[in-house]
Amino acid sequence: MRKHLKIFACYFRLNLASALEYRASFFTQAFGMALSNSTFIFFWWIAFQQVGDTIAGYSFENVLFIWAVTSSGYGLSHILFANVSGLSKLIVTGELDTYLLQPCNVLLNVLCAKTSLSAYGDLLYGVILMLIFLAGNPSAWLWFLYGTLMTGALFTAINLLAHTLSFYWGNVPLLGQLAEEFTINFSMYPENIYAPAVRALMYSLIPAGIAVHVPLRLFQQFSPGLALASWGGAVIYCAAAGFFFYRGLRRYESGNVIVTRI
Numbered sequence: 001m002r003k004h005l006k007i008f009a010c011y012f013r014l015n016l017a018s019a020l021e022y023r024a025s026f027f028t029q030a031f032g033m034a035l036s037n038s039t040f041i042f043f044w045w046i047a048f049q050q051v052g053d054t055i056a057g058y059s060f061e062n063v064l065f066i067w068a069v070t071s072s073g074y075g076l077s078h079i080l081f082a083n084v085s086g087l088s089k090l091i092v093t094g095e096l097d098t099y100l101l102q103p104c105n106v107l108l109n110v111l112c113a114k115t116s117l118s119a120y121g122d123l124l125y126g127v128i129l130m131l132i133f134l135a136g137n138p139s140a141w142l143w144f145l146y147g148t149l150m151t152g153a154l155f156t157a158i159n160l161l162a163h164t165l166s167f168y169w170g171n172v173p174l175l176g177q178l179a180e181e182f183t184i185n186f187s188m189y190p191e192n193i194y195a196p197a198v199r200a201l202m203y204s205l206i207p208a209g210i211a212v213h214v215p216l217r218l219f220q221q222f223s224p225g226l227a228l229a230s231w232g233g234a235v236i237y238c239a240a241a242g243f244f245f246y247r248g249l250r251r252y253e254s255g256n257v258i259v260t261r262i
């Protein structure tokens with residue numbers, strides 16, 4: 001475990017240093033993403049002005065909370081584990097060989113190898129939302145942190161599961177993109193607008209409900225049982241994603257590609 005934490009910390013430092021090498025680009029992408037996300041606040045403000053105090057049982061404050069958790073959780077996932085989005089390409093082209101030859105955990109090595117510059121903007125956007133609208137509520141900050149960590153872990157696991165299908169079906173990066181888009185859409189809107197069958201999907205195959213909507217419930221009314229159940233579900237899902245990856249790895253065929261990582 002200590003070795004893995006050292007590898008994780010080393011990757012984070014190297015990725016951050018690489019991002020800051022071109023600071024203008026880094027800050028432009030981060031600020032641009034935060035600015036782009038901020039337009040949705042105006043959209044929801046107009047919607048609540050037209051509809052009333054609640055939409056599908058969610059107040060404007062509730063919507064801002066799930067937006068903050070979704071944005072920061074997505075940002076955290078892509079800051080730390082951005083390389084998961086390119087896993088299909090690594091598998092199909094044979095570039096996964098590079099990671100298999102290195103003396104460390106294969107999955108951790110693959111996930112941490114890259115970072116996303118714009119993801120810093122996503123992470124910052126969620127924090128800014130909290131500072132503007134819920135700064136004086138300590139409970140909101142507690143469950144925001146809880147939800148951000150859970151969302152980051154589950155977004156990564158969902159992406160990993162989708163891209164791991166490339167071991168079985170070949171080049172299917174579209175599945176990874178669709179899984180990510182579904183997860184984001186399920187996270188950003190009140191869950192009650194979806195049909196029961198879709199909500200069941202949100203708490204199983206694509207667990208956006210566990211990642212985002214459960215932290216909102218815990219913020220509204222704390223339940224130790226719900227908190228433990230949600231963490232247990234998240235741990236099981238992430239473990240299943242890792243297991244599925246290693247099962248798929250048995251089917252991997254080397255591309256005999258020589259790749260230099262600098």
